[in-house]
Amino acid sequence: MLPLSIVKAFFSSDKTLYKYIKNIFGFYPGNIFLYKLAFKHRSNAKELIKGVRMSNERLEYLGDAILSAIVADFLFKKFPLKDEGFLTEMRAKIVNRSQLNKISRKLGLDKFIESDHDSKNLCKSIKGDTFEAFLGALYLDKGYTFSKHVVIDRIINVHYDIEELEKQENNYKSKLIEWAQKEKQEIEFRMVQEKGEGYNKQYLVEVLLNNKAIGNGCDFSIKGAEQIAAEKAYTNI
Numbered sequence: 001m002l003p004l005s006i007v008k009a010f011f012s013s014d015k016t017l018y019k020y021i022k023n024i025f026g027f028y029p030g031n032i033f034l035y036k037l038a039f040k041h042r043s044n045a046k047e048l049i050k051g052v053r054m055s056n057e058r059l060e061y062l063g064d065a066i067l068s069a070i071v072a073d074f075l076f077k078k079f080p081l082k083d084e085g086f087l088t089e090m091r092a093k094i095v096n097r098s099q100l101n102k103i104s105r106k107l108g109l110d111k112f113i114e115s116d117h118d119s120k121n122l123c124k125s126i127k128g129d130t131f132e133a134f135l136g137a138l139y140l141d142k143g144y145t146f147s148k149h150v151v152i153d154r155i156i157n158v159h160y161d162i163e164e165l166e167k168q169e170n171n172y173k174s175k176l177i178e179w180a181q182k183e184k185q186e187i188e189f190r191m192v193q194e195k196g197e198g199y200n201k202q203y204l205v206e207v208l209l210n211n212k213a214i215g216n217g218c219d220f221s222i223k224g225a226e227q228i229a230a231e232k233a234y235t236n237i
Helices: 002-012 015-025 032-037 057-078 084-095 097-107 127-142 144-159 160-167 170-185 222-236
Strands: 187-195 201-208 210-217
Touching: 015 032, 015 144, 032 057, 032 127, 057 084, 057 127, 057 210, 084 097, 084 160, 084 201, 097 127, 097 144, 097 222, 127 144, 170 187, 170 222, 187 222, 201 222
Parallel strands: none
Antiparallel strands: 187 201, 201 210
C-alpha cells in the first residue's frame, strides 16, 4: 500500500505543490498546510479572530533559527581548525538576505509566493523570507534531523560554493568605514525614505562620501538596507 503522503500528492487539489516539493527537495510533505502557509506573505494575510493574521511570519522566525543552527553545525564540522570569528563570518555569508533571495529564486520558491500587488513594487526580501518560512514548515513537518539533511544535501552542497564564499567580503559596511578612516574621508549612512506602511514598510538608506551619495539600499530593516547600500558604495569606489 502506498504511503498516505504519496496518495495525497496525486489526488489533492495541491498536487502541484506536492510534486514541486518532491522534485526539488526529495520528499512528499506530511502536512501540506504548513508549506502553503510558508508562501503566504504578510501583505496577503487574512485577519482571523481577535486580530490574529495568518501569514508566514512565525514560520519565518522559526526557519531563521533552524537554518542558523544547521549552518553552524555544518561549518563547525567542515572547518575543525578555524576559530569562532571565521565560522561566524562564514555563517553570515551563507544566511545573509541577498544570498537567501538568490537561493529562493534558484529553488523556484518565489513562484508560489502569495502577496498583494503593492508589495511587488517595493524593494524587498520577500523571497529570502519565504525560504526561511519554508524551512520552518519543514522542521515542524519532518523534524530537525530530516531538515538538516535536506538543507545540507539539497541546498548547501548543490547551490553554494563554499570555497568561493571564503574569498568573498561580506560586511561591506565595516569594510567601507575602515577604508574611510584610512583615507581620512567622511562616510555617513543616512535613512532617507520609508516605503509602504505596516507590514510592507521598508527603508531606503543612502551612503554619503563627503556629503555626496555613492550608493543606496532598501530593505525591511535599516541594518539590512545599510549593508546593501554599503556593498554598492564599496563597489563604486
